[in-house]
Amino acid sequence: MTAPLLRVKGLRRHYASGGGLFGRARYVTRAVDDVSFAVMPGETLGLVGESGSGKSTTGRLVMGLEEPDAGRVVFDGTDLTSLSASRRKPFRQRMQIVFQDPYAALNPRMRVGDFVEEPLLVHGVEAGPDRVAALFRTVGLDPAFMQRYPHEFSGGQRQRIGIARAIALRPQFLVADEPITALDVSIQAQIVNLFQDLQESMGLALLFIAHDLSMVRYLCSRVAVMLRGRIVEMGPTEAVFGDARHPYTKALLSAVPIPDPAQERGRRRLAFDAGGYVFPPDAALRDTGDGHYVLMGEAA
Amino acid sequence: MALLAIEGLSVGFAREGRFARVIPDLTYSVEAGETLGIVGESGSGKSVHALALLGLLPQPPGRILGGRAVFDGHDLLAMPEARLRDLRGGRIGMIFQDPMTALNPVLTIGRQIAEPLIRHKAMSMRQALDRATDLLALVGIRDGARRLSQYPHEFSGGMRQRVMIAIAISCEPALLIADEPTTALDVTVQGQILDLMAELRDRLRMTMVWITHDMGVVAGIADTIQVMYAGRIMERGPVNAVFASPRSAYTYGLLQSLPHGARPPGGRLMQIPGAPPDMFAPTPGDPFAPRNPFATPRCHREAPPLRAVEDSVAGHMVAAWYDLPRLLA
Structure with a gap:
């Protein structure tokens, strides 16, 4: 059996909030609470x-953009959370992130070719115009665009530029944090197809963070559903979509609009009070068979 | 009968010294x-x-640039x-995407729901606040009487949008x-x-x-x-x-x-090539x-x-x- 490329164990990140200046925090937001999962090489896990x-936040913790309060992020057998920044640097070549907003991620004063080349220079990898031109072609952009500035591009093109930069160092693992949310509908399929192409050509493993459930169902082989910092259900995508067990997953799936008037009119949406839901005190992700995990108490 | 009839509406937009006809000539109607x-x-x-x-x-x-928008017999554009x-x-009620910017942060929710009722329905403040409580119940916000004295930041995004709906439908x-x-x-x-x-x-x-x-x-x-x-x-x-x-x-x-369901093996999404149009650089034809x-x-x-x-x-x-x-x- 192959070893996972990424293993996240008991990840926790709490924020204190509500306290005034010098005051003590009134409550704690459990942004990420005891989250564990694994991603196999070349696999796509939807979150x-x-x-x-x-x-x-889970994506940022995995990437080391934020420090967890507890838990471990193990990449290819090495616990990254125990490493110093300098010893972590080589791993940054192997794992990259693509953000939701391609506008915010780009430096407006930098030519987009330089922006894509930057990580190569930072990591002392042999760069040069040919390598950057090849990256542009890989993401479906004309290499002639390298000399231009971000404002000259559409949203979809900017996201392609962000992806070109993310794959410049030939990473094995990519976090895609809502990469299609800000894009026009007619552009979303282009970017999803690009991710699929990159996976096939580079063997890239992907943590695909999204709230568009139909796109996740299409792209991801496994899916994890989060509610208030916890994974409530995780398993092979078709098992979770076809046989949802957790009431939150059921409500979520019942709410996705379907582009078909007959289906859309006949459906009933299930109610779920996401804010008021109380997790069972002994809740844990339990295997219901075939790698389909559900957060539940012992008694359930 | 058409409640709203838009006839030949044409709208232009200026940006950085350039001008675009973003709506060249729009005609449609909505029946009651x-x-x-x-x-x-x-x-x-x-x-x-x-x-x-x-x-x-x-x-x-x-x-x-031109056209008419006739609502119930009267041209909105000429009014x-x-x-x-x-x-x-x-x-005519309106709801927009972002309820945080549409609501006034320094006024209570009650004031904001009451305002159109006082203005359009000639209600007193007391009558309007009573009606506001009913409206909050109608849009699924419980405990309306208490929530009327709260401010927009005390509501979640979904609740603020419900408040916007309450305001939009307040005058029926x-x-x-x-x-x-x-x-x-x-x-x-x-x-x-x-x-x-x-x-x-x-x-x-x-x-x-x-x-x-x-x-x-x-x-x-x-x-x-x-x-x-x-x-x-x-x-x-x-x-x-x-x-x-x-x-x-x-x-x-x-x-x-x-996407429809799971990806079939070897499947790809059909994609529309290119990008949405740049209205400042229109192409001829369709x-x-x-x-x-x-x-x-x-x-x-x-x-x-x-x-x-x-x-x-x-x-x-x-x-x-x-x-x-x-x-x-």
């Missing part, structure tokens, strides 16, 4: 949930 | 009791035209601002115009709002114009779909007919690019032609008029020189 569910 | 779903993406003109007909288009940079202000929030508008009202919301909250709106529409017999980019939302809430691109109507008709047999390559592309694999030479030369689709139901219209079902067969 879904609503705003505030902790899915983006 | 109908829910029209308008679908489009960047540059489609779907939001700009709504702002224009409500008298809310910032001028400049925008400019209304004095004071009269239009009486209609807005009164007989004949027409409700909603521009991406659920886009910023989580999918479960969106579902609740959609169910709520459908119920309120039926109860209050409202006519609705629902602007969105989401085909799934339109499929659920609209009677008629109107697909816009580059300020023009590409296709329009009863939702069942348009979803079952789209006649514009753009509508077809939008529907085909959406605006979708540069992205349309089915485009004929004529599409690149001449913009097609909106015409009835012969072999479909009444009201199904398309702007295309080609016959899509024949090309797909």
Whole structure:
């Protein structure tokens, strides 16, 4: 059996909030609470949930953009959370992130060719115009665009530029944090197809963070559903979509609009009080068979 | 009878010394009791035209170049601002995407719901606040009497959008115009709002114009779909007919690019090439032609008029020189 490329164990990140200046925090937001999962080489794991569910924080913790309060991020057998910044640097070549907003991620004063080349220079990898031109072609952009500035590009093109930079160092693992959310509908399929192409050509493993459940179902082989910092259900995508067990997953799936008037009119949405839901005190992710895990108490 | 009839609306926009006709010539109507779903993406003109007909288009940079928007017999575009202000929030309700910026942060929720009632229905503050409590209950906010004294920041995003709906329907508008009202919301909250709106529409017999980019939302809430691109109507008709047999390559592309279930082995999403149009650099002919694999030479030369689709139901219209079902067969 192959070893996972990424293993996340008991990841925790709490924020104190509500306290005034010098005051003590009134409550704690459990942004990420005891999150564990693994990603196999070349695999796509979808991480879904609503705003505030902790899915983006999880991605940032995996990338080391934020430090966890507890838990481990093990990449290819090495525990990254125990490493100093300098010893972590080589791993940054092997794992990269693509953000939601391609506008914010780009430096407006930098030619986009330089922006894509930058990580190569930082890591002392042989760069040069040919390598950058090849990257542009890989993501479906004309290499002639290298000399231009970000404002000259559409949203979809900017996301392609962000992806070109992310794959410049030939990473094995990519976190894609809502990479299609800000794009026009007619552009989303282009970017999803690009991710699929990159996976096939580079053997890239992907943590695909999204709230568009139909796109996750299409792209991901496994999916994890987060609610208020916890994974409530995780398993092979078709098992989770076809046989959802957790009430939150059921409600979420029942709410996805379907582009078909007959289906859309006949459906009933299930109610779920995401804010008021109380996790069973002994809740843990339990295997219900075939790698389909559900967060539940012992008694359930 | 048409409650709203837009005739030859033309809107321009200035940017960095350049000028674009973002809506060249728009004509459509909404029947009383109908829910029209308008679908489009960047540059489609779907939001700009709504702002224009409500008298809310910032001028400049925008400019209304011509046309009429007749609501219940009166041209909104020719109306004095004071009269239009009486209609807005009164007989015409509005909901926009971002409830945080639409609500005034320093006024209580109660004041903000009461204001249009005092203004349009000549209620006293006390009567208006009583009515506001009922309205909060109607949009599913419990404990309304207490929540009236709270401020917008004390409400979650979904709750703020419910407050916006309460304000929009407070005067029982004949027409409700909603521009991406659920886009910023989580999918479960969106579902609740959609169910709520459908119920309120039926109860209050409202006519609705629902602007969105989401085909799934339109499929659920609209009677008629109107697909816009580059300020023009590409296709329009009863939702069942348009979803079952789209006649514009753009509508077809939008529907085909959406995933349906799991990816079959080796499968790929159908993608529309290129990017949404730059209205400051218009191309001749059918605006979708540069992205349309089915485009004929004529599409690149001449913009097609909106015409009835012969072999479909009444009201199904398309702007295309080609016959899509024949090309797909």
